[in-house]
Amino acid sequence: MKTTSITRRLADLGGAKWDLHTAARERLDRGEQIVEMTIGEPDVSLPDALKRSAIDGLEAGRTQYSNGRGENGLREALAEIYYTRRGRRFDRDNVLCFPGTQTALYAVMQGVAEVGDEVLVGDPLYATYEGVIRATGAEMVSVPLKPEHGFRMQAVDIEARVTSRTRAILLNTPHNPTGAILRPAELEAIAEIALKHDLWLISDEVYEDLVFDGNSFTSPLALPNIADRVIAVSSISKSHAAPGLRSGWAIGPRAFMDALLPVSETMLFGNQPFIADMTEHAIRAGSPVAAGMRHRFARRAKYLADRLEAETALRVHRPEAGMFALVDVSPLGMDCDSFAWALLDKAGVAVMPGSSFGAHLTHWVRLALTVDDVAMTQAVDRISEFARSVSVAAE
Template sequence: MVKTLSLANRVAQLKPSPTMAIDSKAKALIAQGNDVVNFGAGEPDFDTPENIREAAIQAINHGHTRYTAVGGIEALKKAIAERIHLDTGLHYEPDEILVSVGAKHSLYNAVMALVNPGDGVLLPVPYWVTYPEQITLAEGVVQYVPIAPDHDGELRVEDLEKVVTHASRGLMLNSPSNPSGVVIRPSVLEEIAQFAVAHDLWVISDEIYNRLVYDDTVHASIARFPEMRERTLIINGVSKSYAMTGWRIGYAAGPKHLIKAMASLQSQSTSNPSTISQYAALEALTGPQDEVDAMRREFDRRRRYIVARLNAMEGLAASTPQGAFYVWVNMAAWKGRQVGGRVIRDADDLALAWLEQANVAVVPGSGFGMPDYFRMSYATSMERIETGLDRMEQLLESAE
C-alpha cells in the first residue's frame, strides 16, 4: 500500500484564484468547441510590440542566454530607475531595484521579507485576489479594510482608522486598482502617507497599471510624500503596459536593505528571471513608447462603450474605471431572482448562469472580497465585447 504524502499546512490554507478558475473553466468550454467570450483574464489582447520581440531575438543571437545576476542585469535596472523617475519624480539607484519573475513574484518576495507571524497587514477591499493569500503564506494577519460606500471605491484615512490596531505593521496599496479601476487622488494619498508615518507602517504600493489611466486622472506614487520613500516598496512590471504578460518580468524599487533581503530570498528560489526576457524588457522601457499610448487609447474606447452598455442593462450598476482595464459591476439588484434557471444569491451564481447559458465568462467578486460585484476585463476586441454584452443582456431579459 502506497502511503499518501502529507502536505504542509501552508498549502492547505491556500485558496484557488477565482480569476484563474473562471478562466480555466472558460478555456475548457472553448476546448470543447464552445464560442466563449472571455472577460476574465487580466492580460492585454495586443501582441508584444515588434521592436521588443526583435530585441529578444537579438539577445539570443548575441548569446545572452546564460545566468545573470540574481537581481537582474545592470542596464535593465538603470532603465527601470529612469522609468520610475519619469513616472514619479523619484530617484532610485540600481542597488535599490530588484527584477523578478513577474510582478506577482516581486510581491511575494516583498511579503516574505516584511511579514512576520502575527503581523497585521491592512488590506483595502476590494483587493486583488493574490494579496491575502500571500500574507497568509507568511503567517501574517490580513486586516480587511472596507471602504465606506460614499467614498466611491477610493480608500480614505477614515477607512483605515477603523481597522488599524497595535498589531498593524503594513499596508497594501493598489492604484490603479484591480478590480475596480479606482485611482487614489494625490491629495488623498498624501493623507494616507501621513497615516502610515503616524502608525509606523511600511507600504507595498502595487503600481502595475500606472500607465493605463484615462481622462484627466493623475496617478501618483505614495513613495513621493515626506518620509515615505524609506518605508515604501514600489511594485511594477512590463506585463500590462507593453503586452508582455508571458515574458514574466516584474520589478520592485525600495530601501536598499529591503531589496537586498528580497534578492537573498530570490537567490534561493528562482535565481535570476529569464535573461532573454530581461533584454526584451530593456527595449520595452528604453525604446519607442508610442504603442503604449495606442493601447491606452484603444482601452479607453472600449472602457466607455462597456460602461455605457452595462449601465443600460436592468439591475446592473457599473462604475467608470479611472485606470487599468477592468470594469467593476454591482449586481445586487438581481439577488433572489432566477437567471437561466438558476436562483441568484450573489455574483458567483450570476457568473455561472452567464457562462453555462450564454457562453460568457466574467469573474465574480467573492475572490476580491465583495460577493455582490463582478469584474469584467475589456482587454479583448470591441467585436468580442459587443458579442458578449449582447449575450449577457439577452439572458437577463429572459430572466424570471
C-alpha cells in the same frame, strides 16, 4: 507524509476562484460560442521590437547567470525612469529584478511580515494578495473599499483596523478589479498613518501605463516624507503586452533592498539576461502599445456602461484605468455567483463573480475589457437580453 505549515496556510487559495473561467474554457474547447471576459490579457501581441531584442540577446549568448540583483543596465534604466516619473533620485541599488510582479510582491512581503503579524489590504483585491500575505505566516486584514468612495481606500478605514501587530499596508493603484486610482490627498492621509504607526507601504503599480484620459496617477514613491518606507512593484506584463515573459521589479529604499537580496537570491539568482536586455529596451524606449490599449479599454468601458445602464437595471462602475469594469447585479435580486453562472449557461458570456476578489463584491461581477469590439458588442447584446429576461421573470 507530512507537509509544512505554508502548504496548510495556502490550502484554500487554489484554483476554485477560477472555476467559472475553467468551465468557460472547457465549453469553448467543445465548440460552444462563448464570449470570454474573465481574465485580463493585453489585446495585442508583444511588440516586434521586443521580440527582436529578446532574439538578439539569445543569439548573442545572453543566457549565462545574472547578477543576483538583476542586470545592471536594466536596474539603471529603471532608476532613471522612476526619477523622471516620481521626481526623486534613485540609483540601481534601489532596484531588485524578479520574474514578474507576482514574484516581486512575494519577496517583498517576505521582507516585511512574518508569523503573528498583520498586513492591511483593500477588499476587493487582486486574487493572489491573500496568498502572498499568508505565505509569510502573517494574517491578511481586509479594509473595505466602498462604492460610495469610488472603491478607493480611505485612511479612516485603515486607521480603524491598525493594531499592535500591523506591519504593512498593501496598496494597488490603479486598482484591479475596480479600475480606481487613489487621489494625492488620499495617499497623503494613508502616508500619515504609515508614519504614525511605523508601517511599511507596499504599492502594486502594474497598471500605471493604462490610466484613461482625464485621469492621473500618483505613486506613494513620489511622497518624500515616507521615502524610507515605500516599496513599489511592477512589470512590463501589462504596459508592454508581455505577460508571459515574466519580467518585473521592486524599487524602494536601498537598505531594504540590501536586506532582501538574500531572499531574492534564494528564490532565483538573478533574472534571465536576454529578458533583462529586452526589458531594458522596453523601459528606455517606452511602450508602443500602451496608448492604444488604454484608449480601447476606456472606449469599451464607456460603451458597456452606456448600453447596460440605458437598457437594463444593471449599474456599471466606470473604471479610471486598467483592463476591467465592474457591474452591479443587485438590482436584479441576484448575487454575483448566481448571476455569473446563469449568464454563462443561458447567454454564453463568461464573467468573473466578484466573490473571487474578496468579501465585498458579492453583488458585482468583473468583465474584462480586452475582448475585441465585435465580441464586446455581442457580449453586451447578450448581457442586456439576459438582464431584461431576469427582470421580466421577477415581475
